[in-house]
Amino acid sequence: MQGATITRPAYINMQPLTGSVESDAITMAAATVALSDCKIANQTATSVAAPATAPSTGVTVVSAGPTARLDSSGKQVCELCGRRLTRVGATHPQGPGRACHPRCKGTPTSYVPRKCQAHAHYHSESTPSSLLTAAAPQLAMSKPRSTRPYDTLGATQQRERRKRARASLEEIGCPVEALQPSVPSPSSVLHLPTSIRHQVRSVKGVVMPSERTITQCKQQLAETHGTHTGTFANGAYLTDPIRFVSLVCGQSPFIAVGGDAGGGHTKLGVTYSTKGVQYFAALLVYEGSDSYDQLNALTSPGYTPFTGDSTAFPHIFTVLQHIIDRPTVTRTARSFLNGDWPFINTLLGLKNASAIHPCPICIISSSSLMRTARYRTPTDRHSNHPDQPALLRIPPEQIVPTPLHLFLGISNRIIFDVFTELLGESCVLDSVSRVKTTHSAGCGGVSDVHQLNGPELARWIKGQDSSASVLSSAVVAAAAASSTAIAAATTATASILTRWLKQLHDSLLHTREWTREDIDAWRCVVNDIHQHWRQETSSHAFPKLHMLHHTIDFAERHRFLGRASEAQIESFHSKFNQLFHKQHRNKSSDTSERLRRTLSDTVLRSVQDHVA
Numbered sequence: 151m152q153g154a155t156i157t158r159p160a161y162i163n164m165q166p167l168t169g170s171v172e173s174d175a176i177t178m179a180a181a182t183v184a185l186s187d188c189k190i191a192n193q194t195a196t197s198v199a200a201p202a203t204a205p206s207t208g209v210t211v212v213s214a215g216p217t218a219r220l221d222s223s224g225k226q227v228c229e230l231c232g233r234r235l236t237r238v239g240a241t242h243p244q245g246p247g248r249a250c251h252p253r254c255k256g257t258p259t260s261y262v263p264r265k266c267q268a269h270a271h272y273h274s275e276s277t278p279s280s281l282l283t284a285a286a287p288q289l290a291m292s293k294p295r296s297t298r299p300y301d302t303l304g305a306t307q308q309r310e311r312r313k314r315a316r317a318s319l320e321e322i323g324c325p326v327e328a329l330q331p332s333v334p335s336p337s338s339v340l341h342l343p344t345s346i347r348h349q350v351r352s353v354k355g356v357v358m359p360s361e362r363t364i365t366q367c368k369q370q371l372a373e374t375h376g377t378h379t380g381t382f383a384n385g386a387y388l389t390d391p392i393r394f395v396s397l398v399c400g401q402s403p404f405i406a407v408g409g410d411a412g413g414g415h416t417k418l419g420v421t422y423s424t425k426g427v428q429y430f431a432a433l434l435v436y437e438g439s440d441s442y443d444q445l446n447a448l449t450s451p452g453y454t455p456f457t458g459d460s461t462a463f464p465h466i467f468t469v470l471q472h473i474i475d476r477p478t479v480t481r482t483a484r485s486f487l488n489g490d491w492p493f494i495n496t497l498l499g500l501k502n503a504s505a506i507h508p509c510p511i512c513i514i515s516s517s518s519l520m521r522t523a524r525y526r527t528p529t530d531r532h533s534n535h536p537d538q539p540a541l542l543r544i545p546p547e548q549i550v551p552t553p554l555h556l557f558l559g560i561s562n563r564i565i566f567d568v569f570t571e572l573l574g575e576s577c578v579l580d581s582v583s584r585v586k587t588t589h590s591a592g593c594g595g596v597s598d599v600h601q602l603n604g605p606e607l608a609r610w611i612k613g614q615d616s617s618a619s620v621l622s623s624a625v626v627a628a629a630a631a632s633s634t635a636i637a638a639a640t641t642a643t644a645s646i647l648t649r650w651l652k653q654l655h656d657s658l659l660h661t662r663e664w665t666r667e668d669i670d671a672w673r674c675v676v677n678d679i680h681q682h683w684r685q686e687t688s689s690h691a692f693p694k695l696h697m698l699h700h701t702i703d704f705a706e707r708h709r710f711l712g713r714a715s716e717a718q719i720e721s722f723h724s725k726f727n728q729l730f731h732k733q734h735r736n737k738s739s740d741t742s743e744r745l746r747r748t749l750s751d752t753v754l755r756s757v758q759d760h761v762a
Contacts, residue, residue: 216245228249229248337367343733345733377750377753382436386436396459402423406488408420410723432726445497474548488550489719510549551700552715553658560654562607563692567689568689658715669706672702
């Protein structure tokens with residue numbers, strides 16, 4: 151290495167950047183080429199001055215010397231003008247390469263590449279011409295190749311481009327599915343009616359499973375989840391309710407057997423909880439009321455033949471009794487019976503709520519409803535109906551004390567009877583009219599016409615149309631009529647009744663766990679209502695006031711109350727009626743088939759969250 155001379159080309163001293171995009175690009179490209187030439191020259195000088203010896207083998211490394219000039223495509227060009235030699239005739243030696251002859255009369259300063267001629271006015275006069283000559287191929291290579299649009303390509307080219315795109319996505323770890331719109335599974339669209347699915351398919355860009363795929367999914371669920379349905383005279387039912395209940399209610403902390411009549415149809419099924427949300431699933435539905443005669447007709451042999459895991463059960467009440475006796479069918483430790491008061495008494499073979507011993511839980515007498523009594527035993531005959539044997543049997547502590555109907559019955563009694571007597575009928579009816587809901591045809595009940603339902607009572611209690619608003623309206627009306635002002639005792643009574651309404655709403659309907667403090671506070675509320683009911687309302691006690699005692703016992707024993715209430719059965723009526731009256735009107739001439747299709751829709755909705 152000693153004696154070697156490291157040379158640096160004179161043209162490495164470039165002009166400073168001018169700020170112009172084209173000029174700066176040429177300058178930077180020329181600098182790159184110049185540094186490369188400098189490196190080659192230094193290596194050549196080093197090799198000539200002192201040949202190196204490889205330390206490992208001892209072989210002498212001989213420099214290859216200068217090379218011929220090439221263009222960007224690797225073709226040899228003229229050393230003077232840069233013209234490709236394959237395009238000219240005669241050539242002659244020139245330095246390490248060759249030059250065109252006799253046409254070449256120019257010098258390296260006169261060469262400007264064709265692609266740079268449009269930008270020749272940007273070339274600085276102070277820039278050496280040899281630098282421009284060396285930078286030209288680099289500028290020609292820097293322009294990216296344009297890509298044809300995907301839509302203009304042929305099928306083969308499109309396929310190749312898709313392959314390149316997938317390979318590029320795999321290199322960066324992004325799956326192709328993340329960029330594509332997700333296709334819903336057939337089970338996720340089972341709740342949509344066929345007409346709605348056809349409308350969704352008409353939207354461009356929206357992907358929907360085909361009807362054939364959805365039909366196959368329904369057939370598969372009928373085998374795996376017990377969703378197959380059958381018909382009987384003016385009714386429909388699940389043919390394998392045991393399998394259905396075991397799969398749908400398997401993760402529920404409880405299961406409540408119950409039913410109710412609404413919208414002209416009676417439903418029998420189970421209430422359960424999934425992820426903290428309560429649901430009701432109907433197992434059987436028929437057109438008619440929940441009277442004992444119509445319920446007892448379901449026990450006729452061969453009336454509802456079951457299949458699969460339910461083959462051994464002769465009728466629906468043996469299935470429900472099996473769920474009550476063996477809650478391990480659903481892998482839960484607690485089973486209950488819920489519904490409204492008449493329905494529970496009918497199933498247990500008791501007389502109605504106006505009997506001498508109306509309570510289905512204890513043997514309290516109708517003359518002492520504010521008191522408590524011992525629970526019923528299987529040997530008791532208090533108000534048992536002599537001609538109506540029990541359809542179901544259950545311990546009294548497993549009967550849910552109808553919290554929803556207690557709230558509705560007591561609240562409506564206070565508003566329509568007590569407030570009307572205290573503040574005047576016109577003021578009360580005017581306030582009620584502002585909270586009433588206009589129901590769709592077939593989606594309401596009798597109580598919606600004559601009383602307030604749950605949401606309407608909630609608006610009365612929480613909204614501006616509360617008893618305080620009614621009281622202020624009554625005061626204004628009395629002042630306008632120049633009559634005697636409302637007494638202070640009336641105002642105090644209205645305030646007490648308003649507090650009772652709020653306490654009933656907050657305690658009977660919530661689905662939270664009951665703590666010891668909640669139970670003690672609720673016991674104080676019940677005692678307050680029982681002790682002052684006659685004094686504040688001037689009316690006699692009625693059976694629902696007695697049932698408040700059992701709400702304390704139920705909450706203290708099971709640590710919940712509203713979670714197992716009959717509220718889900720009541721809300722199920724509206725959903726069922728909407729499907730029955732709007733989605734399956736084409737089967738209005740065949741009631742059994744119309745009920746079967748409606749029941750099938752509700753059952754498929756229940757299993758959607760349990761399909762893998």
